Amino acid sequence: MTMIQAINSALDVMMERDPDVVVMGEDVGYFGGVFRATAGLQQKYGKNRVFDTPITECGIIGVAVGMGAYGLRPVPEIQFADYIYPALDQLVSEAARLRYRSAGEFIAPMTVRSPFGGGIFGGQTHSQSPEGIFTHVSGVKTVIPSTPYDAKGLLIAAIEDNDPTIFFEPKRIYNGPFDGHYDTPAKSWAGHPDAQVPAGYYRVPLGQARIARAGEALTILCYGTMVHVVENSVTSLGVDAEIIDLRTLVPLDIGAIEASVKKTGRCLIVHEATRTSGFGAELLSLVQERCFYHLEAPIERVTGFDTPYPHSLEWAYFPGPVRIREAINKILRD
Amino acid sequence: MSDPDGIAGTEGQAGRNLPRLRLHVPEPPARPGESADFTHFEIPAAGAQPRPDEAAQPADMRDMAYGLIRVLDEQGQAVGPWNPKLPPETLLRMLRAMALTRAFDARMFRAQRQGKTSFYMKSTGEEAVSIGAALALSRDDMCFPSYRQQGILIARDWPIVDMMNQIYSNKGDRLKGRQLPIMYSAREAGFFSISGNLTTQYPQAVGWAMASAAMGDTRIAATWCGEGSTAEGDFHSACTFASVYRAPVIMNVVNNQWAISSFSGFAGAESTTFAARAIGYGIAGLRVDGNDVLAVHAATRWAADRARSNAGPTLIEHFTYRVEGHSTSDDPTAYRSAEESSLWPLGDPIARLKQHVIGLGIWDEERHAAMDRELAEMVRDAAREAEKNGILGHGLHHPMESMFEDVFEEMPWHLKEQQQQMLDEWKAAGL
Ligand SMILES: Cc1ncc(C[n+]2csc(CCOP(=O)(O)OP(=O)(O)O)c2C)c(N)n1
Numbered sequence: 001m002t003m004i005q006a007i008n009s010a011l012d013v014m015m016e017r018d019p020d021v022v023v024m025g026e027d028v029g030y031f032g033g034v035f036r037a038t039a040g041l042q043q044k045y046g047k048n049r050v051f052d053t054p055i056t057e058c059g060i061i062g063v064a065v066g067m068g069a070y071g072l073r074p075v076p077e078i079q080f081a082d083y084i085y086p087a088l089d090q091l092v093s094e095a096a097r098l099r100y101r102s103a104g105e106f107i108a109p110m111t112v113r114s115p116f117g118g119g120i121f122g123g124q125t126h127s128q129s130p131e132g133i134f135t136h137v138s139g140v141k142t143v144i145p146s147t148p149y150d151a152k153g154l155l156i157a158a159i160e161d162n163d164p165t166i167f168f169e170p171k172r173i174y175n176g177p178f179d180g181h182y183d184t185p186a187k188s189w190a191g192h193p194d195a196q197v198p199a200g201y202y203r204v205p206l207g208q209a210r211i212a213r214a215g216e217a218l219t220i221l222c223y224g225t226m227v228h229v230v231e232n233s234v235t236s237l238g239v240d241a242e243i244i245d246l247r248t249l250v251p252l253d254i255g256a257i258e259a260s261v262k263k264t265g266r267c268l269i270v271h272e273a274t275r276t277s278g279f280g281a282e283l284l285s286l287v288q289e290r291c292f293y294h295l296e297a298p299i300e301r302v303t304g305f306d307t308p309y310p311h312s313l314e315w316a317y318f319p320g321p322v323r324i325r326e327a328i329n330k331i332l333r334d
Numbered sequence: 335m336s337d338p339d340g341i342a343g344t345e346g347q348a349g350r351n352l353p354r355l356r357l358h359v360p361e362p363p364a365r366p367g368e369s370a371d372f373t374h375f376e377i378p379a380a381g382a383q384p385r386p387d388e389a390a391q392p393a394d395m396r397d398m399a400y401g402l403i404r405v406l407d408e409q410g411q412a413v414g415p416w417n418p419k420l421p422p423e424t425l426l427r428m429l430r431a432m433a434l435t436r437a438f439d440a441r442m443f444r445a446q447r448q449g450k451t452s453f454y455m456k457s458t459g460e461e462a463v464s465i466g467a468a469l470a471l472s473r474d475d476m477c478f479p480s481y482r483q484q485g486i487l488i489a490r491d492w493p494i495v496d497m498m499n500q501i502y503s504n505k506g507d508r509l510k511g512r513q514l515p516i517m518y519s520a521r522e523a524g525f526f527s528i529s530g531n532l533t534t535q536y537p538q539a540v541g542w543a544m545a546s547a548a549m550g551d552t553r554i555a556a557t558w559c560g561e562g563s564t565a566e567g568d569f570h571s572a573c574t575f576a577s578v579y580r581a582p583v584i585m586n587v588v589n590n591q592w593a594i595s596s597f598s599g600f601a602g603a604e605s606t607t608f609a610a611r612a613i614g615y616g617i618a619g620l621r622v623d624g625n626d627v628l629a630v631h632a633a634t635r636w637a638a639d640r641a642r643s644n645a646g647p648t649l650i651e652h653f654t655y656r657v658e659g660h661s662t663s664d665d666p667t668a669y670r671s672a673e674e675s676s677l678w679p680l681g682d683p684i685a686r687l688k689q690h691v692i693g694l695g696i697w698d699e700e701r702h703a704a705m706d707r708e709l710a711e712m713v714r715d716a717a718r719e720a721e722k723n724g725i726l727g728h729g730l731h732h733p734m735e736s737m738f739e740d741v742f743e744e745m746p747w748h749l750k751e752q753q754q755q756m757l758d759e760w761k762a763a764g765l
Contacts, residue, residue, distance in 0.1 A: 031595030031669045047359040054565030121452035123514025125530025312503035312511030312731040322763040
C-alpha cells in the first residue's frame, strides 16, 4: 500500500468499527480529497459521516470541537498544513484546553489530519512544517508517520485517543519513499518492507519511537520524510548510524532517545521545519539535559533555514543528503 | 454516530414523539455521467435591472443583491440603464485584453504540461471579471486580487514577459523565485502581492482603503475572492470593517460555481446569493452577469464612484463559470458533469463582446481571427524571451544565497550564519 492508501484504509477501518467517527473537510466528500486520502468513504458511509465543508478552517475545527463534545470522533482534514493558521485559535485555545478547563467534563477527541512538508514545488503556502507550533501547545498530541505501516497504525491509535491529535502527513512520501535525490525518478512504495500493510485493524501506539536502523557510531533523530533522506545519506556514507524515527513528538519517546544517545555518544537532529525555536531545539535540550556526560561531540542540527519556503530554490532549502552528510562528517570528526 | 440517519435522536428523545433530526448536506445538481442542468438559475433579461443612484442607501437597493445586472442581450446589443456607453477604442481594448488573457493562459498551461514550471491556474470563461473591472478603475487604485485575476495585470498593460518570468521562477523573476507560479506582485501596477492563503487579501484591502480615506487621498481599493472563499472568517471581518468605517473599497466575489470539487452550495449558495452577504452588513450589494464585460465594467464604475464620493463600500457578486479545472493539479471530470461548461447559460465573455462590436460595425470576423493569431504569436515570442532567463529547475534561477535576503530588512546574524553554512556545505560537496 502507498501511504495514501494506508491512511484511507485506517479511516475505513475506523469508520466501520466505530459509528461515531466522522470525516470532514474541504473537498473530502464526493471527490475524496485533493490527495485522494478519503476516496470512496462518502460512497461507503454516506454524507452524514463524510462530508465537504465550507472553506473556513476556523469553522471546521470549531465545529469539530462541538461534535466531539456531543460524543462523536471527528477526523477533520485541513487541506494543507499551511492553512491551519486560520484555525489556530480553535485548536490552541479551545480544543487543546477543553478537557483542562472543564476538569474533564468535556473533551475534544478529534484527529486533525493535514498534509505537510515540502519537496513538491509547492511554494511558500504548500510546503510548511508547522509541527513546532503544536508541540508548544499543552493539550494536543502531535503525530508524524514516515511509512505506510505506521501511517495506518498511528492514525487508528490517534482516532481512538481521547485527546485532540494533530496528525501531520508528509505529503512528499504519500506515493513513494523519497531519499532526497530530487533529480532521480520517484520511487514507489511497492516492494518496500514498511509498505506491507494489513487490511484490517491494528494500532501503532502513540508515544513509541521506532529504530529505523540500529547502529553504534551516532544517533540520528528524525521523523517524516527526513527518515528516508537520512537513511539514504547514512547508507551512501557507509556510517554505522542509529536512526530513530520519532513517530510522535508529543508524547515523546524519551526512553528510546536517551538509550540510543548514551550508547553512541553522538547525536544529530534532522527536521524540515525552520531552525529557530523548532522542535529540534527541544530535542537538543533534552539530550543535553539527560545525556551530557555521555556525549563525545557537540549535538548538531540539520533543519530548514529561517526563511520562508522558496519556490525555485526549494532544493537548497530542503535539508537534503548534502547537508546531512556534511553534518555527519562533522560530528564524527570531533 | 450510532444513528444511521445522521446526527439524530438519542435514546432520551426516543419516546418523545418528535421527528428525527436530519442533517442537510448540499449536493450539486449534476455529477459526472449525469446531465448538467442550469434551469434553476433565474436569468433576468438584459437591461431589466434598475440603476440606483451611486449614493443610494443600501437599504433602498436590497433587490440589487438578488437580481442580475446585464447589459448585453442575446443579440449582442447593449441595452438598459447600466449600459456604460463606452467609446469604440475602449471596447476593442477590452476585447483584446480578454483575448490576450486567454492566449496567455493557453500558453502557460501548456508550459506547465511541458514541465517548464510546477503549476498554473487558468481564468478561462472569467476574463470579463478582471478586465471589465480593471478598465473601470483608475490606474492608481490598488487591487488586492486572488489567484485568478491575471487579467488585471494584462488590462493594465503589464509586460507579459515579466509575468512569465514569475511563472518560470527564473533569474528575471522580480520575486526572486520565491512564490508559486501566478502569485504575482506588481506594486507599480497597483497589484498587491498574492497569497496562497485564501481571503487574507480581503481585510487587507479594507485596511488600505481605510488608510487612503484617513489620509484624505483619492485612491480606492478593490479586492477579489472566490465564492468558496466567502466562508473564511477573513471575509466577514473585512465586511464588518468596511461597513463600520465606510471604507472606499470594492469587494468582488467571483462566483464561478466551483471551489475545487465543492460546488457553491458549500459556501451557502442554496440559501441566498453572495451579493446578499452585503445586506447584513449594511453594504451596497450588486449581483452582476460576470460573463458580460459591459455589466462588470458598469457595476465597477458605479461602485468606484460611490467609494470616491464617500458613500461607502460595495460588494459585487460576479455570476460566472469556471470552464477549466481549478488548476493544473485538478481533474474536474472527476466531480462534475462533463457537459456543464458547454451548457453554461451566460455564454463566453469574449464571444459576447465580439458579437457586440461586430454589431456596432467596428469589428469583423477577419480582424478577430487575425487578432487571435497575432496574440498567439505574441505570447509564443514572449515565452521564448522569458525562457532565455530560465525555466523552473534548470539552474537559471537567482543565486542560491538570495534565499536569505528580504526575510528582514537587514540580515541578522543567524541568517548570515545559515547562508554561509549553506554555501560551505554545497562547496564541500563539490557542487
Ligand atoms: C486558507 C486556505 N484554505 C484552503 C486552501 C486550499 N484551496 C485553494 S483554492 C481552494 C478553492 C477556492 O475556491 P473559490 O474561493 O471558489 O475560488 P476559485 O478557485 O473557484 O476561483 C482551496 C480550498 C487555501 N489555499 N487557503
